[in-house]
Amino acid sequence: MGGDFGPRITVPAIVQALKTQQDLRVLLFGRQTDIQSLLPSPADYPVDRLVVMHCEDVIGMADSPLVALRGKKNTSLRVMLEAVRNGEADGCVSAGNTGALMAISRQVLRTTDCIDRPAIFSALPRSDGSHTYVLDLGANVGCDSEQLYQFARMGRAVVKVLEGNPSPRIALLNIGSEDIKGNDQVKLAHELIRQDAQLNYVGFVEGSDLFTDKADVVVCDGFVGNVALKTVEGLARYIIGEVRNVFAGDWLGRIIGWLIRPYWRRIEARLNPGRYNGAALIGLKGVVVKSHGNAGELEFLRAVQLASEYVTKQLSIRIEQEL
């Protein structure tokens, strides 16, 4: 039910996911009539692998996490998370209210041992063809040094599990590379991470280093990480638009623009924010993937595929083992 477009986007995306992935089974939590009206006729999708779980209540995008936590008990978000906790589902995806997803996940699923607060991570492309894992991307709007330190430990675990890299380089996002730079939380976290011999800590990096191979894991406060990630998306969209404009400017441009299409598509594919939609909420006893609120059908599909991949790789359990 969540996100800017609700079932109009999520239902067709799920139908698509079921068609492309034969071993996928889906429980859809939300208002049955809304969902049913958007499903194709039973002959046109694998009905045996989709179950609609009716929930009358929905958490709005503007509801505060506290209201979501203490309010109605039959919301689609909460009942979905209970299904994960009870083993009825192996993982879950939501495009809804991030604050509510975070708060109810902590209450229903509980955090991984020795982790206080879950974090959202995603992987950004970089110049050597590999990825930089960044966390937190918005689950926590204010983080103390201990939380940043825990994010560093979780980041190490994620890259070990997903990339098979036994000793990923960890960095802290700051506004300069010198020791004196930054706010108190960052300076204190710098000391905490440095003292942990298990972590391959490479020090401070700046925003411009996210796309270079200076570090494999970049740790930051959720506010800063969310702004950085969304700035990346905004700039990518702006550049794609600018390129279209430049080549639409005159008839020669249009011809050349047509010639370069196969090349440009490769670049667009790397830049396309939708390609990176879906970010896991880690540090929880269960696989939870957050989709962008403004995700379209293809982007939401990508978030579902990501959740499925993380379930297969047992991401949540293996992070707990690593910690």
Add this chain to the structure above:
Amino acid sequence: MGGDFGPRITVPAIVQALKTQQDLRVLLFGRQTDIQSLLPSPADYPVDRLVVMHCEDVIGMADSPLVALRGKKNTSLRVMLEAVRNGEADGCVSAGNTGALMAISRQVLRTTDCIDRPAIFSALPRSDGSHTYVLDLGANVGCDSEQLYQFARMGRAVVKVLEGNPSPRIALLNIGSEDIKGNDQVKLAHELIRQDAQLNYVGFVEGSDLFTDKADVVVCDGFVGNVALKTVEGLARYIIGEVRNVFAGDWLGRIIGWLIRPYWRRIEARLNPGRYNGAALIGLKGVVVKSHGNAGELEFLRAVQLASEYVTKQLSIRIEQEL
């Protein structure tokens, strides 16, 4: 003397600036022997418009602002700012330590009336061909709501002065557009800005909105702003590199890459981080421009031109009048 490269970059850039701008006169503060050895022979530049002001001491990039403030009195940074205060210079540029520049500027020049802390601003390109002015970009690592509110007022003044826009739209950078989103400082600043009838406040925007025409001024904490700005630079550099790689991949790509060069140069010019080098420290009784520490010759030249433009437009005095 500042920045990653010191006089090796700044001296040739200044010589270039003197050659291209006939009404420019420059005082260079730093170690005379270092500077002299990098100047061309007197016949090759306008010697009458350049004076070297010898300063024995230099503030290092890793010195803390406190050390810079209380330490040696004959540093190039301090003596330069004193020259601005005493009217010997109309404005100044530094590629040095941002924290020290901020601290000593406040002490020597003093802040504009009713402004507690100066802020760094810059203008980002956006899809409608205009610019979004963003502040603070790193002068303050932690800002309370009152400071954010003052940044909003200064941002309005800057856009009025530089763009002639009588009522620029002001927004606060946040991690969501709903009222409940964000940390305490941002939520409180939201109320303060909203209550000021002089400000054309449009509410919260996200990182992705920096490149759209949702707002003319975007206000944020210096830590967040600095990360966002440097992320933009890093991504721009990454994309330029990716495009080069794609077209260098095969012989057809190389031919097409050659054909599109004039078009791509136009895009590169808009993306080139150096084009946006130089950001003014506003809220001070004097024109102070901060160049990136890693600026090359052309980028530093751009910062000098910007300072010259802001002096001509009387930016500092006009902001004070607007406030």
